[in-house]
Amino acid sequence: MPQRLEFDPAYGIDYQAYDSTSARDVAERIAGATVVITNKVRLNAELLRAVPSLKLVAVAAAGTDNIDVATAQALGIRVQNVPDYGSDSVAEHAIATLFAIRRQIQTYAAAAKDGRWTSSSHFCWTGPTIKDLGGSRFGVVGRGRIGEAAARIARGIGMTVHFAETPGFPRKEDELPLDQLLAESDAITLHLPLTPETKGLINAESLRHMKAGGVLINTxxxxxxDPLALADALRSGAIAGAAIDVLETEPPASDHPLLDPAIPNLLLTPHVAWASDRAQAKLASRLQDLVQEAAQRS
Structure with missing residues (x-):
C-alpha cells in the first residue's frame, strides 16, 4: 500500500505491513493471522487451508483473481475487494492517454525542446496530424463502474459513446457486437475483468477489425x-496508436514485446492508472473499515 493504514486504537489491531512479499515468504507471514490484506500476492488453496485463524482476506484492488475464492468460501473465509476506489482515476487516465495520442502530445513536446521549433521558419512547428476528440466515436468494452465513468467523461468532451456486448452475457439493446464496435470506433477502451471468455480478446483477428485510424486503450x-499482435499492428500502421497501462506479467521481463522503443505510437505506462492520490486515500479508508468491521465480529 502506498498509503499506510491507520486503525482506531480502540480495536486493538496488531497490524504488520510489508513492502513486498515473495511467494516463498507468504506462508510464514500469514501464519496465525485473522485478516490478510493483499494486492497481487496469490493465496491458493494450500495457503488458505494452512491458516485456520483466518477470517477475512481484504484485496487492495478491484478484482479477486489472485485468491482461490471457492476454497475461501468453503473454509468460511470472507474475501472482500474494493471495487470502486479507483473508477474515476482509471477513467481519467484512459481519456488522458487518448488525448496524448490523438493530439500527438509526446511528439510536439519533444519538438519544442529538440531544435525543431527553434529552427522553424514560422511561429509554430507542425508535424503529425492533430485530431480532436470531440466529434469522434468512443467504443467502451466493459460496462462496469470504470467503463461507465470513462463514457461519462467522453460524452462531456463531445464524443459519441457506444458500448460493446460483454463476453459471456446476453447483448443488451443498446450494445453492439464487438467486431462492429471495433470497425466503427475511433478509439476503443477496455474495462473488463480477466476471465476465460476475455483472455486474448484483442488479438490479431480483432485488431484487423479495428478502424485504420483507431486507438486501443487498455487499463x-x-x-x-495479445502483445505480439498489438506490436505488429502498430508497426504496420494497421491501427493509429495504443495506450497500455497493464501487461499480462508485471513487472514485465526486459524482452517483453511492447518494451521495444521502435514501436510507433505506443504510450506505455507502468500500471499507474489507479494510483491518483484521491484513489489511494479511498482505498486505504475502505481497507481500514473492512479490518475494523472484522475486529468487531471477532
Missing part, C-alpha cells in the same frame, strides 16, 4: 490483449 487486465 483493464494485461492478458486481454
Amino acid at each position: 483493464g487486465r494485461g492478458a486481454l490483449v
